[in-house]
Amino acid sequence: YKAESGEIFAVNPICTHMKCDVKWNTSEKSWDCPCHGGRFDCKGKVLTGPPAQDLEVVNLEQLIEKDNS
Incomplete structure (x- = not known):
């Protein structure tokens, strides 16, 4: 994700709950897991469970x- 400030945030797009692929939600600026509803902020921090890990x-x-190299 690239913020308006130009800062770039990169995360592994695999949910820490059940290993589903998370998708970027442009309107909410969050990573959302379609499997069980987990949500993460642009830096990968858990917003809502069930994931317990970022x-x-x-x-x-x-x-x-x-x-x-």
């Missing part, structure tokens, strides 16, 4: 460095 944050700088 989404895994992806470090884009490490990915870029890895691709360039």
Whole structure:
């Protein structure tokens, strides 16, 4: 997700509850899981359950460095 400020947030889009793929909800600016209704903010923090754990944050700088080496 890219905020209006230009800041980029990257998460692993796999729900921590039952491993379903989460989808970006543009109007709510949240990651939503279609399987059991879990919701996460743009940084991957749990907004509503059943997930008890946040989404895994992806470090884009490490990915870029890895691709360039």
